[in-house]
Amino acid sequence: xxxxxxxxxxxxxxxxxxxxxxxxxxxxxxxxxxxxxxxxxxxxxxxxxxxxxxxxxxxxxxxxxxxxxxxxxxxxxxxxxxxxxxxxxxxxxxxxxxxxxxxxxxxxxxxxxxxxxxxxxxxxxxxxxxxxxxxxxxxxxxxxxxxxxxxxxxxxxxxxxxxxxxxxxxxxxxxxxxxxxxxxxxxxxxxxxxxxxxxxxxxxxxxxxxxxxxxxxxxxxxxxxxxxxxxxxxxxxxxxxxxxxxxxxxxxxxxxxxxxxxxxxxxxxxxxxxxxxxxxxxxxxxxxxxxxxxxxxxxxxxxxxxxxxxxxxxxxxxxxxxxxxxxxxxxxxxxxxxxxxxxxxxxxxxxxxxxxxxxxxxxxxxxxxxxxxxxxxxxxxxxxxxxxxxxxxxxxxxxxxxxxxxxxxxxxxxxxxxxxxxxxxxxxxxxxxxxxxxxxxxxxxxxxxxxxxxxxxxxxxxxxxxxxxxxxxxxxxxxxxxxxxxxxxxxxxxxxxxxxxxxxxxxxxxxxxxxxxxxxxxxxxxxxxxxxxxxxxxxxxxxxxxxxxxxxxxxxxxxxxxxxxxxxxxxxxxxxxxxxxxxxxxxxxxxxxxxxxxxxxxxxxxxxxxxxxxxxxxxxxxx
Amino acid sequence: xxxxxxxxxxxxxxxxxxxxxxxxxxxxxxxxxxxxxxxxxxxxxxxxxxxxxxxxxxxxxxxxxxxxxxxxxxxxxxxxxxxxxxxxxxxxxxxxxxxx
Amino acid sequence: xxxxxxxxxxxxxxxxxxxxxxxxxxxxxxxxxxxxxxxxxxxxxxxxxxxxxxxxxxxxxxxxxxxxxxxxxxxxxxxxxxxxxxxxxxxxxxxxxxxxxxxxxxxxxxxxxxxxxxxxxxxxxxxxxxxxxxxxxxxxxxxxxxxxxxxxxxxxxxxxxxxxxxxxxxxxxxxxxxxxxxx
Numbered sequence: 001x002x003x004x005x006x007x008x009x010x011x012x013x014x015x016x017x018x019x020x021x022x023x024x025x026x027x028x029x030x031x032x033x034x035x036x037x038x039x040x041x042x043x044x045x046x047x048x049x050x051x052x053x054x055x056x057x058x059x060x061x062x063x064x065x066x067x068x069x070x071x072x073x074x075x076x077x078x079x080x081x082x083x084x085x086x087x088x089x090x091x092x093x094x095x096x097x098x099x100x101x102x103x104x105x106x107x108x109x110x111x112x113x114x115x116x117x118x119x120x121x122x123x124x125x126x127x128x129x130x131x132x133x134x135x136x137x138x139x140x141x142x143x144x145x146x147x148x149x150x151x152x153x154x155x156x157x158x159x160x161x162x163x164x165x166x167x168x169x170x171x172x173x174x175x176x177x178x179x180x181x182x183x184x185x186x187x188x189x190x191x192x193x194x195x196x197x198x199x200x201x202x203x204x205x206x207x208x209x210x211x212x213x214x215x216x217x218x219x220x221x222x223x224x225x226x227x228x229x230x231x232x233x234x235x236x237x238x239x240x241x242x243x244x245x246x247x248x249x250x251x252x253x254x255x256x257x258x259x260x261x262x263x264x265x266x267x268x269x270x271x272x273x274x275x276x277x278x279x280x281x282x283x284x285x286x287x288x289x290x291x292x293x294x295x296x297x298x299x300x301x302x303x304x305x306x307x308x309x310x311x312x313x314x315x316x317x318x319x320x321x322x323x324x325x326x327x328x329x330x331x332x333x334x335x336x337x338x339x340x341x342x343x344x345x346x347x348x349x350x351x352x353x354x355x356x357x358x359x360x361x362x363x364x365x366x367x368x369x370x371x372x373x374x375x376x377x378x379x380x381x382x383x384x385x386x387x388x389x390x391x392x393x394x395x396x397x398x399x400x401x402x403x404x405x406x407x408x409x410x411x412x413x414x415x416x417x418x419x420x421x422x423x424x425x426x427x428x429x430x431x432x433x434x435x436x437x438x439x440x441x442x443x444x445x446x447x448x449x450x451x452x453x454x455x456x457x458x459x460x461x462x463x464x465x466x467x468x469x470x471x472x473x474x475x476x477x478x479x480x481x482x483x484x485x486x487x488x489x490x491x492x493x494x495x496x497x498x499x500x501x502x503x504x505x506x507x508x509x510x511x512x513x514x515x516x517x518x519x520x521x522x523x524x525x526x527x528x529x530x531x532x533x534x535x536x537x538x539x540x541x542x543x544x545x546x547x548x549x550x551x552x553x554x555x556x557x558x559x560x561x562x563x564x565x566x567x568x569x570x571x572x573x574x575x576x577x578x579x580x581x582x583x584x585x586x587x588x589x590x591x592x593x594x595x596x597x598x599x600x601x602x603x604x605x606x607x608x609x610x611x612x613x614x615x616x617x618x619x620x621x622x623x
Numbered sequence: 624x625x626x627x628x629x630x631x632x633x634x635x636x637x638x639x640x641x642x643x644x645x646x647x648x649x650x651x652x653x654x655x656x657x658x659x660x661x662x663x664x665x666x667x668x669x670x671x672x673x674x675x676x677x678x679x680x681x682x683x684x685x686x687x688x689x690x691x692x693x694x695x696x697x698x699x700x701x702x703x704x705x706x707x708x709x710x711x712x713x714x715x716x717x718x719x720x721x722x723x
Numbered sequence: 724x725x726x727x728x729x730x731x732x733x734x735x736x737x738x739x740x741x742x743x744x745x746x747x748x749x750x751x752x753x754x755x756x757x758x759x760x761x762x763x764x765x766x767x768x769x770x771x772x773x774x775x776x777x778x779x780x781x782x783x784x785x786x787x788x789x790x791x792x793x794x795x796x797x798x799x800x801x802x803x804x805x806x807x808x809x810x811x812x813x814x815x816x817x818x819x820x821x822x823x824x825x826x827x828x829x830x831x832x833x834x835x836x837x838x839x840x841x842x843x844x845x846x847x848x849x850x851x852x853x854x855x856x857x858x859x860x861x862x863x864x865x866x867x868x869x870x871x872x873x874x875x876x877x878x879x880x881x882x883x884x885x886x887x888x889x890x891x892x893x894x895x896x897x898x899x900x901x902x903x904x905x906x
Contacts, residue, residue, distance in 0.1 A: 599719025601653070602645045606816055609641070613823055620827075624726055630828045632730045636756075638821040639737040645813035647741065651791050655753055658783075659737045662760050665776065666733075673767045675833065677840035679851035683859055685772050686852075689779065690863045694870045696783060700790060701874035707794050708880060 002054030006068055009045040010119055013038055017112030020105045027105045032093040035108030039086040042115065046082035049123075050075040060128050064186035067125035072478040073252055073316060074123050077244075080320045081122060084240040084327050085115050087451045091331050092232040094447035097338030099147050099230040107147065111236065114140040118241045122248065127176045127186040130249075134172060134209075137245065138165050141237050145229035157228035160523075164222035168212020175205030192255040203256050203263035206249065214246025215297045216274040216304055220281075221522040223297055227289040231334020234289065239296055239326030244319055247303035251315050254307045268308025268391065272398040275301030277520060279405030283412060284516035288333045288343045291409055294519070295369065296326055298406060299377075302384055305399065311387025312480045317465040318384055321376035324458030325365045331452055332362040335444045345416045352417035357449040361456035362417065368459045370410035370502055371403055373495035379463035382486035382494050383471070390484050400497070407498040411505030629670035636663030648714050650703040654696070661692045726766055733759035746791045754784040771845040 016038045020027050027034070053070045060066035070078060089111060092100050100107050117140060120133035139162075146158035176186065182198030184190055191202055215223040215238075226238055237243070250257070250267060257264040275298045282294035299322045306315030335358050336351050337343045352359030368375035381403055389396040464470050468485070475481050515521065596607060640659025647653045665688055672681035710717055736755040743749050757780035765773030841847040852860055876882075886896035 597722055599722025601715045601718070602647075602813070605645055606812060609816055609820060613820070616823070616827075626833050627828050631825055632734065634821055634824040634828065635734050636737055636760075637824070638817040639734065639741075641820060642813050642817035643741045645816060646810050649794075651787060651794065652741070652749070655740055655749065655787070658753060659740065659756065662733070662737070662757060666760050666763065669764050669767055669769060669772075672769065673840070674836055676837050677844075678838070679841070679844070679847040680856070682769065682772060682844065682848040683851060683856045685769070686848075687859060687863065689772075689775065690867065693779070694866060697870045697874045698877075700786075701877035703790065703794065704878040 002049075002052050003056040005045060005049055005052065006054045006056050006070065006123070009042060009049055010068065010116060010123075012045075012116075013042050013112040013119070014116035017109045017114075017116060020109030020112065023105055023109075025105065028103070031104040031108045035104075035112060036086070036089050036093050038112055039082070039089045039115065042119070043079070043082040043086045046078045046119070050079050055125070057125070060126075063180070064128050065126050066129045066132075067187065068120065068123040068129060069125040070123055073248075073312070075477060076316055076320060076474065077122050077248060078119065080323050081118055081241055081244075082115075084323050084455070085111075085118075085236055087455055088232050088236045088240075088327060088331065091235070091334075091448045091451040094445045094451070095232070095334070095338065096443075096445055098334065100232070102148070107144075107230075110140050110143050110147075111232075114144065114237065114241070118245065121245050125187055125189070127172075127179060127188065130188065131172060131176060134169060134213075134245075137242055138162055138169065141165075141226075141233075141242055144233040144237065145226050147230050147233065154228040157225040160225040161222040164219055164526075165212050168209050168219055171205035171208030171212070173205070175202040175209070178202045178205065188252060189255075191253060192259045199256070200260050200263070203253075203260040206253055206256070207263055207267060210246040210249045211270060211304070212246070213249070214243050214300045214304060215293075216246075216270055216301060217277065218522060218526075220274065220278060220294075220297050221519055221526065223293045224290060224519050224523070227287075227293050231289075231330055231337060234293075235327045235330035235334065238293060239330055240323035243296060243300055244303075244323060247300050247307065247315065247319055250304055250307035251312055251319070254310055254312050257308060258310055264308045264310070266308070268305050268388075268395055271301040271303070271305030271308060272395050272402070273301070274298060275305065275402035276398055276405065279402050279409065280513075281516045281519055282409040283405060283510045284512040284514075285409075286345050286512070286517070288336075288345055288348060288413065289330070291345075291413065292326065292329055292333060295406065295409060296322075298402060299326070299369075301402070302381060302399070305395070306384045306387060309387045309391040309395070310480075311384050311483055313471065313475045313478055313483050314380060314383030314387055314466065316478060317462070317471075317474065318377070318380035320465065321368070321380050321459070321462040324455050324462060325368045325377060328361055328365040328452055328455035328459055329369070331448075331455070332358050332365070335448060335452075339442055339444050345413070349416055349419040355444050355449065358444055358452060359417065361452040363414065364456045365459045366410045366414050366417075368463075370407040370414075371494060371498040372407075372502070373491070373498075374463060375460050376458070376463035376466075378495055378498065379466040379486075379491070382491050383466040385490065385494070386484040386486040400494075403494060404497060404501050407501035408505055408510055411502040412510045414502070415506055415509075626670055626674040629674070630667055633663045633667035633670065636660075636666060638663075648716055650699070650706065650715055653715060654699045654703075657695060657699070658692070661688065661695070664688055726763060729759045729763045729766070732756070733763070747788065750784050750788045750791070753787075754780060757784075768840055769844055771848060 016034055020031055020034060049070050053075060055067070055069035057065040057067035089108070092107065092111070095101075114137060117133045117136035120129060121137065124130040124133060142158045142162040144158075145161055146155035148154050178198045178201035179186055179191060179194065182194040182202070184194055184198075191199070191206075194202060211217075212219045223238060223243070227234060229237075254264075257267055278294045278298040278301065282291050282298060285291035285294060299318070303315045303319050303322075306312065306318065333343055335355070336348055339355070340347060340351060342348065352362060364375070368377045371378045371381055373379075385396065385399055385403075388399050465474055466486075471485060475483060518524075596603070637660050640656045640661075640663060643656030643659060644653050645656075647656060665685065668681065668685050668688055672678075672685070675681075706718055733756045736752045736759065739752040740749050740756070743752060758777055761773045761776035761780065763773075764776060884891060886898055887893050888897070
């Protein structure tokens with residue numbers, strides 16, 4: 001019974017999404033209702049599954065099953081993802097501007113397919129299931145980022161995202177191969193028990209893939225390019241679901257990382273560095289969505305770090321809280337983009353004042369992002385910090401600096417959003433900065449506004465999961481106990497730090513160094529180091545094919561023709577002439593044979609006598 | 624008088640007749656040559672009778688040869704008559720209907 | 724001895740047949756050759772066959788003389804005849820044949836005499852013909868009959884039905900002399 005539930009949970013969004021994608025223009029009218037309805041049903045099913053904890057497995061490949069299981073970790077993440085998806089889809093259904101009205105069927109179809117893939121990823125128990133869902137997530141994300149396909153820049157952005165994440169996914173395939181060679185049955189929970197050399201390969205492979213998907217260093221640049229997609233896409237994929245799955249995977253295989261030792265250290269430091277550097281990048285950004293993207297990468301750095309230091313409870317709660325917060329912020333950015341036609345920070349001055357619901361929700365989200373108590377990310381960050389401080393002091397320092405930076409960029413946005421029109425920024429002057437990206441509708445639908453409210457509530461309240469009464473419950477659910485908890489001193493001091501940074505930003509503003517604004521030049525570096533050699537190799541191979549292989553083929557064709565012509569000469573000159581010669585000789589001999597028949601009797605007699613003599617001679621000689 | 628000598632005489636007669644059959648143009652002369660050839664054959668047959676097998680069977684052979692000669696004569700003259708009647712000629716050179 | 728004289732006469736007169744000028748002489752030469760051969764046959768004991776040969780040949784010469792005069796239409800006594808063709812080929816051929824036959828005669832291993840001749844060869848011949856060799860007589864008689872008929876068919880100028888044309892439909896029939904009862 002429960003197994004059926006799990007299958008329906010997976011299959012329902014997949015099937016409906018597939019129908020909408022295939023239906024195209026024909027299903028445009030029912031797309032919104034179907035999309036939101038399916039998402040609602042999926043959310044209910046997710047909650048039920050989280051309570052019931054079903055598990056299924058079917059034989060899939062030789063020696064490995066397609067296995068899904070809702071264990072403790074999945075029980076926390078599954079409802080989160082489903083509910084955030086529901087709210088995002090409600091917003092998208094009500095969204096009057098932007099890309100969705102151009103092709104609602106395709107949008108909702110792709111989103112539902114993506115949701116199905118995320119659900120499989122979250123519940124995957126074996127590597128084949130994980131790989132399948134991983135690939136589908138990548139494919140649908142490409143289609144969703146490049147949703148306005150008429151614009152080649154957006155499609156190029158989607159291609160960058162897809163190629164980068166797929167290149168990182170090779171690590172997952174490598175890990176699967178190593179696990180198979182090491183004799184595992186490809187279940188995720190059994191990976192920690194592999195023999196020594198294979199275990200390291202598996203850990204390394206999974207680490208690379210997760211870092212790629214979670215947009216950690218050195219893969220962060222794809223998230224910047226992915227911001228060209230529609231805002232609901234960013235809200236779901238690049239805050240709550242896809243990038244979060246990278247961190248989620250690391251949380252799930254945290255025992256494996258701990259068993260190999262070096263993998264945990266690498267994960268922790270990569271997470272820390274990402275949080276630090278991408279925090280700096282976020283401060284220097286002038287585009288709201290770019291800032292939010294850098295912030296996503298930095299916050300996921302915290303989650304990755306938690307996985308590295310075995311702070312699974314903290315990582316999970318941070319993931320959940322961040323999902324709600326970031327989704328809220330992206331949706332708000334989308335609303336302002338549609339309404340005001342701009343997402344540059346210069347153009348959004350005072351935008352929070354125009355639509356109060358959106359403004360206040362966004363403010364709550366930004367305060368949570370800064371780590372201001374008692375909002376969610378403050379408590380979860382401290383739970384992670386507690387685990388980090390047990391592991392290494394250097395990491396703890398880096399984490400503190402990263403937390404300060406997150407307060408910095410959140411403060412930057414808050415200042416802009418609540419700016420009053422001052423003497424040098426009249427109302428008319430502000431109007432000049434509108435409509436830089438697209439003509440604005442100057443309105444945000446009320447349904448869309450109402451979708452933001454539950455997310456704001458979540459952003460505010462979910463911190464309770466990391467605080468003592470519920471944190472032990474969560475730890476029991478997750479199956480990890482005895483993880484260090486944050487002391488009250490730490491809690492108070494981190495909250496104070498956040499408030500102080502906010503005040504400093506309000507007073508003095510933020511620096512914007514060039515290297516940070518350019519996302520650490522990562523994309524250019526990758527272009528030089530990876531893309532250019534690959535393209536020149538491809539060009540060289542193409543040249544080789546055109547000149548070398550092509551010429552060989554053509555040459556052999558010429559030789560064959562020459563050979564055929566020689567054979568034809570032999571045939572017509574030699575054989576044909578021979579046959580003709582034989583025919584001519586036969587005709588001539590026939591003409592000669594007529595000559596003895598003169599009709600003269602005596603000549604016939606002579607011929608007869610000659611023949612008889614020869615016959616007699618033959619008789620005598622032979623017989 | 625041995626068999627070989629008789630046979631040589633017969634061969635001589637035969638060859639004289641052959642010469643005549645081959646070289647004469649007139650049909651009747653050709654037939655004379657043929658007669659001489661059969662003459663030689665008769666002599667040879669008699670030689671065989673006397674020197675090899677003096678049985679009545681050999682005499683029967685002689686009779687058959689003589690009958691053959693008779694038949695040949697008759698047919699030959701009939702053809703000569705026909706030839707003369709239709710072409711008014713008695714030369715074999717004119718009767719080359721089987722040529723080609 | 725007599726045999727050799729007769730042999731010589733036969734061969735020489737045979738050669739003379741083609742050498743002499745007139746038809747009559749040619750005929751006589753041929754007759755002489757045949758008579759010589761017939762006498763040789765007689766000498767070897769075959770009286771019946773010898774006599775037949777002589778008689779037959781003389782009759783044949785007479786007939787041949789008649790034919791010659793009929794077809795050549797000339798004075799049989801005097802005109803020179805030299806109508807030959809391919810004399811050299813004929814000579815060469817006949818010479819070669821003579822040589823070949825002689826070589827065969829001399830080289831062949833002839834069997835010996837297988838018995839003695841009958842006291843009366845003629846009676847023996849008659850008994851053989853009427854007895855064991857009857858088939859030969861029957862066939863020879865059939866052949867002779869066929870010859871008669873064939874010779875008549877070839878030699879007759881007009882047959883019984885030529886008067887009706889080649890498809891037998893010509894009415895009234897074409898006769899050289901008109902008359903008759905009109906059928």
